[in-house]
Amino acid sequence: xxxxxxxxxxxxxxxxxxxxxxxxxxxxxxxxxxxxxxxxxxxxxxxxxxxxxxxxxxxxxxxxxxxxxxxxxxxxxxxxxxxxxxxxxxxxxxxxx
Amino acid sequence: xxxxxxxxxxxxxxxxxxxxxxxxxxxxxxxxxxxxxxxxxxxxxxxxxxxxxxxxxxxxxxxxxxxxxxxxxxxxxxxxxxxxxxxxxxxxxxxxxxxxxxxxxxxxxxxxxxxxxxxxxxxxxxxxxxxxxxxxxxxxxxxxxxxxxxxxx
Numbered sequence: 094x095x096x097x098x099x100x101x102x103x104x105x106x107x108x109x110x111x112x113x114x115x116x117x118x119x120x121x122x123x124x125x126x127x128x129x130x131x132x133x134x135x136x137x138x139x140x141x142x143x144x145x146x147x148x149x150x151x152x153x154x155x156x157x158x159x160x161x162x163x164x165x166x167x168x169x170x171x172x173x174x175x176x177x178x179x180x181x182x183x184x185x186x187x188x189x190x
Numbered sequence: 191x192x193x194x195x196x197x198x199x200x201x202x203x204x205x206x207x208x209x210x211x212x213x214x215x216x217x218x219x220x221x222x223x224x225x226x227x228x229x230x231x232x233x234x235x236x237x238x239x240x241x242x243x244x245x246x247x248x249x250x251x252x253x254x255x256x257x258x259x260x261x262x263x264x265x266x267x268x269x270x271x272x273x274x275x276x277x278x279x280x281x282x283x284x285x286x287x288x289x290x291x292x293x294x295x296x297x298x299x300x301x302x303x304x305x306x307x308x309x310x311x312x313x314x315x316x317x318x319x320x321x322x323x324x325x326x327x328x329x330x331x332x333x334x335x336x337x338x339x340x341x342x343x
Contacts, residue, residue: 122286123299123301124282124286125282125285126329126330126333128334129329129333132333132337132340135341136340173241173242176223176225177242177245177279178279178282179283181223183228184228
């Protein structure tokens with residue numbers, strides 16, 4: 094006979110947050126050059142020139158662009174690298190997925 | 191390895207180096223831009239910021255190192271695949287700090303468009319803005335000529 098176990102709510106939420114999808118978002122800043130942002134996107138994510146330019150224009154015109162989605166650990170590594178390049182990058186839970 | 195040499199007018203650039211040195215001092219202890227993670231535990235946050243700051247210090251040292259005795263003798267600086275990336279980042283860090291400090295009065299729209307009468311700016315702001323533009327020019331030159339070295343590195 095299996096006994097019903099009630100899991101603490103906080104533990105369940107933590108597990109979901111770490112294991113679920115996250116997104117790396119780059120925010121606009123008035124300082125970094127467009128060509129610099131394109132280069133960083135190509136270098137960090139391996140985007141081709143066209144994709145990198147499209148993402149850069151999203152950042153410039155819409156104020157933000159989601160540049161990567163996936164597990165938290167890798168997303169953190171991308172945010173770190175982007176911050177090392179002095180871009181404004183944040184990590185958000187990917188609630189759309 | 192591809193290497194480029196950029197000739198600069200020492201009398202024009204020398205005063206801008208003072209601006210870079212002033213900002214560099216601030217960048218030894220403070221990061222140029224917003225950093226961090228949501229919900230990061232304090233240990234991770236500390237190590238995260240510490241590693242970024244250490245990298246930033248190396249970048250700034252590399253930038254200042256460009257303008258040593260040789261620069262004042264020859265009036266030239268050189269870039270190649272070994273220093274292009276760190277110099278690019280250092281320029282970004284100094285420009286971000288200029289925005290937060292010496293150029294705070296200009297406003298983001300002005301910084302983004304560059305549309306202003308430089309001659310009407312107060313002396314300190316004038317010097318800081320010329321430095322801001324100078325660093326952007328260095329970045330453009332590096333990106334134009336060494337992008338493949340950076341992407342391949």
